[in-house]
Amino acid sequence: MATPVPRYRRLDRDERQEQILAVARRVFTELPYADVSTAAIARETGIQRGLIHYYFGTKRELFLTVVRDLMAQVAYDAPPIGDELSSDEVVDLCVTLFLDAAEANASTWFAALDAEGFGHDPELVKIVTKIRDATVERMLAVLRLPAPTGTLRAVLRTYSGLADSATREWLQTKTLTRTQVHTLLARTLVALITEIAPAVERS
Amino acid sequence: MATPVPRYRRLDRDERQEQILAVARRVFTELPYADVSTAAIARETGIQRGLIHYYFGTKRELFLTVVRDLMAQVAYDAPPIGDELSSDEVVDLCVTLFLDAAEANASTWFAALDAEGFGHDPELVKIVTKIRDATVERMLAVLRLPAPTGTLRAVLRTYSGLADSATREWLQTKTLTRTQVHTLLARTLVALITEIAPAVERS
DNA sequence: ATATCTATTGACGTATCGCCAATAAACCGC
DNA sequence: GCGGTTTATTGGCGATACGTCAATAGATAT
Incomplete structure (x- = not known):
């Protein structure tokens, strides 16, 4: 047989x-x-x-699993916290690492942000928010700020929005070079932390 | 009968x-x-x-029509270009008008940004880009800058991204007040135009 | 009244998703 | 090797939604 x-x-x-x-x-x-x-x-x-x-x-759960995994991977490519660096160098490093991550995972990152019903799906919002918060926390850790407040965190989250759209100008519409985006993000971050966030705090 | x-x-x-x-x-x-x-x-x-x-x-064309109309309305609520104002006052006015428009049309604006396949649908991207560009042009007009370059325009577009996420922190997650968002956007705009954009230009 | 125009209906075909009972591939004890 | 158990896998059913189109019927003019 x-x-x-x-x-x-x-x-x-x-x-x-x-x-x-x-x-x-x-x-x-x-x-x-x-x-x-x-x-x-x-x-x-x-x-x-x-x-x-x-x-x-369901199809949606499959999609969420995909997004979760990808986000986890982004978080996994965590920057080694450099020691003994000047403040400007730390910011530069921060931005460099962010841009590296963006370049490596651009398509997936945008896929998540562009996903259907983004603002409506609580689960999706939760995932992206979680990653954003993690990024913010890492920035805070690297920058070694004395007493990070809730307001500062919120301001840094809005900075994520700036970073996203700047990344789009770089990778999608190609109207800015990586160097230009780097300058933009680094300088803005410094301005936000040293001047603007305190001013917002006082508002 | x-x-x-x-x-x-x-x-x-x-x-x-x-x-x-x-x-x-x-x-x-x-x-x-x-x-x-x-x-x-x-x-x-x-x-x-x-x-x-x-x-x-199709259903999608209906949706696009809705978005187009709403966007046109946002553009229609154009700020009267105030004359004889100090630079800071102009910026303040700019931000105030933007926040007014955001507050009035928040749900529809977010609906467009959160629409399915945002980054994939060329038509939708075109519409939003058009509005963004119009907003940028209006800012440029109000601010009366000497010679606006393509780079400056790109930088101001990224500023739109910041404005969007800041608006979300205000209207959706409610972690910032309107006053705080106002301070954040006004100060950042000034910093962008006076310092950061020129630096980006040189990069 | 009758004819013409076109806004409107109603039904058909297709695609996709979620569910579930039936099937069969692999593994285990003997 | 061989029958029994587990559960991964199939295949089909039902529901829902979209796009198309011929047929219908308001409205208007002749």
Whole structure:
């Protein structure tokens, strides 16, 4: 008797999940959420559509998992906190690390920010906010400010908005060079911390 | 013979279109794009779904029409260019007008920015970019700068990003007051124009 | 009244998502 | 090796939403 040919390979959870996630990561960064069908992901993975729901529940949860993973990776590429540096050097380092991270993960970062219903989906907002806060905290740690207040944190979060749009000018519309964006972000950060944030605090 | 009761009122194009747009404006600002069905819009307007496609083609085109209209309205609420003001006063005025506009049209503005596939949809990007550029041009006009370069324009566009996220901190997460946001935006704008933009220019 | 125009309906085809019962691949005890 | 158990995987069903189009019927002019 010939050994019956298996109709499909049976993998264990982790392996299959990672396989699906690999495809999803790529596809979700290439196309907007609505233009990605679970059928397409299944096809490219070489499985049936139902399996995606078996592992991830809904399409949206799959997407959120992708975003979470990518964000975690961004956070993982954490800057080594340099010691014995002048204040300006620290700021420069900060900006350099940020721009490196942005360049490396641009497509995914923008994919998350551009995701459908961004401001409406609490879960998505939570994820991005978490990363933003983590970035802010790291900046605070590096900058060694005496007593960071809630207001300062808020101001630095708005700085993230500036950084995002500056990154877009650099990587998407290409109207600014990396050097220019660096200058912009570094100088603005200094101005924010030394002068503007205190002024906001007093308002 | 009794006069036959009309099964529907027949309106002319403009009237019906405006009627549909009125409903769409409201619904699209309340829910994310994907959660709005043309069926719901039709129901609330009191018409059949097909009519929406008859007038606007697709759901996305309807949405774009809504965004375009709202953006045009924002541009229409243009600040009267105040004359004979000190530089600081002009900046203050600028920020005040911006915050007024933001407060009035916050939900719609965010609806556009949070729209599905923002960075992927060229048409949507075009609309928002157009408004941003218009805002920048108006700032330039008000500020009466000698020779605005492309770089300066790019820097001011990134400032729009800062303004957006600052507005979110004020209106959405409520971690900053209007006064604080005002201080933040005014001071940053001054710093950008007088110091940072020239430095970026030299980079 | 009758004819013409076009706003409006209503139904059809297609795509996609979420769910779930049936299936079968792999593993375990014997 | 062999039957039993586990659970990864399939495949199909139902619901919902969008886009299209021929048929219908208000309104207006002749």
